[in-house]
Amino acid sequence: MRQAAMPAKTVSYDFTGRTLFLTGAGGGIPAAIAKLFAASGANLFLTDLHPDSLAVLAGELGDNTSLAIHPLDVSDPEAVTAAAEACRDRFEKIDYVVTGAGLYEDGTVDGMADEVWRRGIAVNLDGVFHTVRAGLPHMPDGGAVVNIASMAGHRGSFGHAPYSAAKGAVLALTRSLAQEVASRNIRCNAISPGLIDTPMVRGLMQERGGEMLNMTPLGRLGTPKEVAEVAAFLCSDGAAFLTAETIHVNGGVYIAS
Numbered sequence: 291m292r293q294a295a296m297p298a299k300t301v302s303y304d305f306t307g308r309t310l311f312l313t314g315a316g317g318g319i320p321a322a323i324a325k326l327f328a329a330s331g332a333n334l335f336l337t338d339l340h341p342d343s344l345a346v347l348a349g350e351l352g353d354n355t356s357l358a359i360h361p362l363d364v365s366d367p368e369a370v371t372a373a374a375e376a377c378r379d380r381f382e383k384i385d386y387v388v389t390g391a392g393l394y395e396d397g398t399v400d401g402m403a404d405e406v407w408r409r410g411i412a413v414n415l416d417g418v419f420h421t422v423r424a425g426l427p428h429m430p431d432g433g434a435v436v437n438i439a440s441m442a443g444h445r446g447s448f449g450h451a452p453y454s455a456a457k458g459a460v461l462a463l464t465r466s467l468a469q470e471v472a473s474r475n476i477r478c479n480a481i482s483p484g485l486i487d488t489p490m491v492r493g494l495m496q497e498r499g500g501e502m503l504n505m506t507p508l509g510r511l512g513t514p515k516e517v518a519e520v521a522a523f524l525c526s527d528g529a530a531f532l533t534a535e536t537i538h539v540n541g542g543v544y545i546a547s
């Protein structure tokens with residue numbers, strides 16, 4: 291595996307007084323987003339299906355971070371609405387909604403059980419809809435939504451049809467929502483990561499890792515922090531005229547032939 295140069299400098303943001311509502315916070319990419327926003331002064335409302343992962347993250351963030359943790363299944367619309375209200379009650383508003391929760395299950399369409407299809411759509415698509423719908427009433431002028439989609443939503447993914455179908459729909463949802471909320475000066479963008487070094491892709495890397503790295507111009511996996519940097523940029527004033535867009539973070543593999 292080629293060793294590409296890592297970025298030497300971290301971009302810094304000032305999110306003091308701003309509140310992040312984050313789903314899937316215990317996961318690799320979302321946890322990196324939580325850490326970067328915490329370092330940038332944001333209040334954090336951290337949600338995940340697994341309370342244990344939230345407790346670990348809260349421990350890593352330490353006492354100096356203004357945070358709340360809240361177990362949440364994004365496929366449950368009422369629970370998501372209640373979580374957004376709890377965030378508003380704690381921090382008065384929600385400046386940034388980042389939808390990080392995701393479920394990546396293996397299985398081909400031929401013979402796929404209905405439950406597998408529905409679970410993939412319920413978490414990866416319905417969960418995003420539930421989250422942005424719940425967050426919007428509490429978002430002020432200047433707010434931003436960042437949906438974590440996937441390269442799979444553009445190219446498809448062998449053995450992951452519900453995941454890729456849901457992620458493709460998230461891209462369209464993002465563009466539709468961006469038009470609806472623009473008059474409130476709320477922006478809505480998506481990030482499509484390629485292969486990022488998190489537990490989600492460990493199985494895939496074991497099966498096809500060498501082949502996939504060979505196809506990647508930068509010759510390595512991305513890091514969760516490299517996705518977090520883009521999420522922070524999309525929420526920042528530097529992206530004030532950027533909405534309805536998708537930023538690819540994939541080391542060039544999307545265009546590689």
Ligand SMILES: NC(=O)c1ccc[n+]([C@@H]2O[C@H](COP(=O)([O-])OP(=O)(O)OC[C@H]3O[C@@H](n4cnc5c(N)ncnc54)[C@H](O)[C@@H]3O)[C@@H](O)[C@H]2O)c1
Pocket residue numbers: 313314315316317318319320337338339340343362363364365389390391392393413438439440441482483484485486487488489490491
């Ligand atoms: N790692 C990659 O290469 C990659 C590539 C493209 C997109 N993504 C996307 O990035 C996001 C973060 O993934 P990751 O790579 O950090 O993986 P991860 O598995 O580490 O994180 C996913 C998180 O989502 C949570 N989650 C699962 N089902 C949930 C539910 N019903 N309700 C609430 N939370 C739930 C999990 O508990 C986990 O903490 C996901 O949306 C994923 O699809 C990742």
